[in-house]
Amino acid sequence: MVRTLIQLTAIIFSFEAAWFLLQGNLGLTAKDIAEVSSTKYGYNSNIVKSLSEQKADNWIGLALLLLAFSLQIANSLWEMRWIDHAISKKGMILAFVAGAIVFIACHFLSQIMGNTIYDQAMEFFNK
Numbered sequence: 697m698v699r700t701l702i703q704l705t706a707i708i709f710s711f712e713a714a715w716f717l718l719q720g721n722l723g724l725t726a727k728d729i730a731e732v733s734s735t736k737y738g739y740n741s742n743i744v745k746s747l748s749e750q751k752a753d754n755w756i757g758l759a760l761l762l763l764a765f766s767l768q769i770a771n772s773l774w775e776m777r778w779i780d781h782a783i784s785k786k787g788m789i790l791a792f793v794a795g796a797i798v799f800i801a802c803h804f805l806s807q808i809m810g811n812t813i814y815d816q817a818m819e820f821f822n823k
Contacts (some may be wrong), residue, residue, distance in 0.1 A: 703772060707765065711762075714758075714761045715761075718754045718758050718761075729747045729751070729785075732747065733747065733817070745814055752813060782820050
């Protein structure tokens with residue numbers, strides 16, 4: 697019981713910590729980004745780009761954290777057999793391949809999201 701309590705508590709605390717770290721930027725809208733980057737005489741497009749990329753990265757990070765949290769909870773709830781204590785080389789290789797594919801896909805998705813948010817924020821200046 698103590699092992700399960702410690703493992704699940706650590707998983708939950710990790711998720712909670714990530715949530716509080718991410719929520720600062722997740723609430724920014726394209727309008728907020730435009731307002732933050734504006735000056736008396738115009739705007740700074742570098743700030744708009746940076747904040748847009750940060751917001752996209754934070755959304756991707758949150759999605760990955762939710763996925764990791766779900767997988768860890770599912771693994772914890774899955775009844776462990778004596779044979780499950782061994783490390784599978786095939787499982788390790790598949791995990792690294794899946795991780796690499798997800799990382800590359802998330803990288804491109806983050807770029808697309810960042811550009812979309814940037815375009816939305818720049819619309820406020822082009823009006």
